Amino acid sequence: DAGVIQSPRHEVTEMGQEVTLRCKPISGHDYLFWYRQTMMRGLELLIYFNNNVPIDDSGMPEDRFSAKMPNASFSTLKIQPSEPRDSAVYFCASSRYSSNNEQFFGPGTRLTVL
Amino acid sequence: KQEVTQIPAALSVPEGENLVLNCSFTDSAIYNLQWFRQDPGKGLTSLLLIQSSQREQTSGRLNASLDKSSGRSTLYIAASQPGDSATYLCAVRQEETSGSRLTFGEGTQLTVNP
Numbered sequence: 504d505a506g507v508i509q510s511p512r513h514e515v516t517e518m519g520q521e522v523t524l525r526c527k528p529i530s531g532h533d534y535l536f537w538y539r540q541t542m543m544r545g546l547e548l549l550i551y552f553n554n555n556v557p558i559d560d561s562g563m564p565e566d567r568f569s570a571k572m573p574n575a576s577f578s579t580l581k582i583q584p585s586e587p588r589d590s591a592v593y594f595c596a597s598s599r600y601s602s603n604n605e606q607f608f609g610p611g612t613r614l615t616v617l
Numbered sequence: 618k619q620e621v622t623q624i625p626a627a628l629s630v631p632e633g634e635n636l637v638l639n640c641s642f643t644d645s646a647i648y649n650l651q652w653f654r655q656d657p658g659k660g661l662t663s664l665l666l667i668q669s670s671q672r673e674q675t676s677g678r679l680n681a682s683l684d685k686s687s688g689r690s691t692l693y694i695a696a697s698q699p700g701d702s703a704t705y706l707c708a709v710r711q712e713e714t715s716g717s718r719l720t721f722g723e724g725t726q727l728t729v730n731p
Contacts, residue, residue, distance in 0.1 A: 507660075536719075546706070546721040559718060594660060604710065605651065606719060608661040 507609035509595050515615045521583040524612045527576055528597030536596040536606065537570055537580050546594075552578065553600075585616045619644045621709055623722035630697055631730050638692040638725045640707035645688050651719065652681050652692050653706045661706065665692070697729045 508527040516522055528535045536551040550560040555572045563570070567586070572578040582589055596608045620643045630636055640650070649668045653661040665674045665681040667690070673682040680693040690707055704726045708719040 545723045546708075548718055548720075551718070596661075604649075605663055605666050607663060608653075610660040613658075 507595055507597055507607055509593075509609040509612050511612060512610060513613045513615075515617065516585055517617050518586055519584045520616075521581065522585045522589075522614060522616075524580040524593050524595075524614070526578045526580070526595030526609060528578070528595070529599075529607055530576070532597035532599045532607075533575070534598045534600065534604065534606075535572060535578050536598075537578070538594040538596065538608075539591045540594060540611070541591045549580070582614075585614075587616045590614055590616050619647075619709060619711060619720045621707060621720050621722035623705075623707060623725050625725060626723065627726040627728075629728040629730065632697060632699060634697050634729075635693070635695050636697055636727070638694070638705050638707075638727070640690040640692070640722055642688045642690075642709050642720075644711065645685050646711065647685060648710045650681075650683055650690050651708045651710070652679075652690075653708065655704045655706060655724070657703075664705075694727075697727075699729045699731050701729050702727055 510525045533554050537549040538546050540546045549562045550570045552572045570580045592611045592613050594608050594611045596606045598604045598606045622641045624639045647669055651666045652664045654664050655661050667674045667683045669685050678695040683690045704724040706724045708721045710719050
């Protein structure tokens, strides 16, 4: 398996623009997670899905952030409008429901909002 | 609210040395604990996962222990090599009736000098 795939790997945009990050989880995994990593706050869980249904979005910072999972093999994280403080590395991870739920991470998308 | 702390924040050692990284958590009602490695500009790689019922897990030169009652885990790296240089993160999953939320520590940045 290719692992968790994220695109783009790098994104530079201007304040106010819409940003869409994409994730393809590992085939057969039924949990999908979106995390944000910054120097100030470390790794934070934004939202996670189980069987394409959002379970916990309490980490989503504000209404400018939204996430969807239209099917088992694809998810998006959208920021509209983007702000400079959204600059961070965004990771997607997936896991299979099992006794351990080990999470596997994608390479991340480095977002810079100017 | 679960809080995870890692000590030290940074560690520099000569090649060949055995070393221990520490992780502590405030809420001992965890389901499991996972150690990750993160290389600069890269995603997270899962190293070891310990279930709450286990005391330790081993993989090659790595050994992770868990003392759930005292809220502590250690990652032992034997005969360290320059290729071990990375940031090491621990994360705990709470006992929950549903969900797979991970809470991460801030990480220990390890440098192994040749």
